[in-house]
Amino acid sequence: KNQVEQSPQSLIILEGKNCTLQCNYTVSPFSNLRWYKQDTGRGPVSLTIMTFSENTKSNGRYTATLDADTKQSSLHITASQLSDSASYICVVRRQTGANNLFFGTGTRLTVIP
Amino acid sequence: TAGITQAPTSQILAAGRSMTLRCTQDMRHNAMYWYRQDLGLGLRLIHYSNTAGTTGKGEVPDGYSVSRANTDDFPLTLASAVPSQTSVYFCASSDTSGGLSEQFFGPGTRLTVL
Numbered sequence: 664k665n666q667v668e669q670s671p672q673s674l675i676i677l678e679g680k681n682c683t684l685q686c687n688y689t690v691s692p693f694s695n696l697r698w699y700k701q702d703t704g705r706g707p708v709s710l711t712i713m714t715f716s717e718n719t720k721s722n723g724r725y726t727a728t729l730d731a732d733t734k735q736s737s738l739h740i741t742a743s744q745l746s747d748s749a750s751y752i753c754v755v756r757r758q759t760g761a762n763n764l765f766f767g768t769g770t771r772l773t774v775i776p
Numbered sequence: 777t778a779g780i781t782q783a784p785t786s787q788i789l790a791a792g793r794s795m796t797l798r799c800t801q802d803m804r805h806n807a808m809y810w811y812r813q814d815l816g817l818g819l820r821l822i823h824y825s826n827t828a829g830t831t832g833k834g835e836v837p838d839g840y841s842v843s844r845a846n847t848d849d850f851p852l853t854l855a856s857a858v859p860s861q862t863s864v865y866f867c868a869s870s871d872t873s874g875g876l877s878e879q880f881f882g883p884g885t886r887l888t889v890l
Contacts, residue, residue, distance in 0.1 A: 694874075714876070
């Protein structure tokens with residue numbers, strides 16, 4: 664069964680601290696994995712995309728990693744800011760099939776001053 | 777550039793009534809999607825359209841219908857609303873329906889069915 668699981672479900676950290684969000688998937692055959700950020704009351708916005716051959720990719724203070732062998736991805740946030748408070752959603756695309764996107768339920772991050 | 781817009785922002789609807797959620801994009805994207813987002817369940821695909829004139833069923837299509845008469849618009853209709861359709865609805869679009877294409881999401885419509 665194609666699934667995407669994220670952990671933790673929620674996280675509270677102090678401003679300036681780092682954190683890492685996890686995404687494990689069983690989607691196969693794998694095409695790519697995308698991390699989205701969803702602010703409260705808004706639609707998700709893409710942060711980064713990881714393909715099979717990519718191990719790590721950075722977008723400012725966000726760094727995503729992918730281990731295609733273990734089917735795991737992480738999103739590391741460095742020097743967190745209050746504006747990082749949001750839900751972070753992992754989305755995995757399968758190579759085949761009409762409905763080929765599989766969504767995680769997200770990690771709710773709260774950054775406190 | 778507006779990107780992708782949805783209307784209304786929120787709505788309270790009596791059970792049994794019909795309603796159409798509107799979605800318009802100005803990016804000339806071929807593919808469009810409707811999702812619902814419920815607490816603890818994440819985003820679930822309702823219907824999609826890979827190109828104007830075609831539509832397909834997603835994971836949770838029952839009780840919903842869509843049409844794609846042109847590239848820009850993708851309305852979602854609830855023919856007879858039920859309380860279980862209370863949710864936040866997101867419309868999205870992408871240049872193509874596969875590969876590395878990124879989905880761009882609208883701001884959402886919060887629907888409450890009483």
